[in-house]
Amino acid sequence: MVVRGCLVLAAQADGHRVDTVETPNPSRRLKALQDAFVEHNALQCGYCTPGMLMAALELVELHPDAEREEVREWMSGNYCRCTGYHAIVDAVCAVLEQQKAGRFADEPVEARA
Numbered sequence: 730m731v732v733r734g735c736l737v738l739a740a741q742a743d744g745h746r747v748d749t750v751e752t753p754n755p756s757r758r759l760k761a762l763q764d765a766f767v768e769h770n771a772l773q774c775g776y777c778t779p780g781m782l783m784a785a786l787e788l789v790e791l792h793p794d795a796e797r798e799e800v801r802e803w804m805s806g807n808y809c810r811c812t813g814y815h816a817i818v819d820a821v822c823a824v825l826e827q828q829k830a831g832r833f834a835d836e837p838v839e840a841r842a
């Protein structure tokens with residue numbers, strides 16, 4: 730589950746696994762999203778990028794058949810002041826297409842709670 734880091738106390742995360750965009754040994758899905766953000770010019774200052782990537786990762790893992798409108802809705806809780814959202818949505822859709830083509834078939838989605 731993606732949470733807003735600014736609204737969750739560390740004590741509330743006690744006993745839970747915490748992943749961030751800088752988690753060592755990122756999944757191939759996260760690496761693909763990072764690459765897609767670069768390829769699609771989906772970041773400029775990078776301030777929003779960690780939150781965008783983690784939200785996108787959850788979408789890719791939990792909703793592999795998401796269409797463009799669902800991606801837009803899913804990402805709507807994250808604000809970007811720089812790029813606009815088209816490039817970000819393009820990047821996420823590109824990874825969803827890679828996933829639909831079987832790119833990550835050998836990497837199961839880990840259960841998140």
Ligand code: FES
Nearest residue numbers: 773777809810811
């Ligand atoms: S890249 Fe600057 S706020 Fe999104």
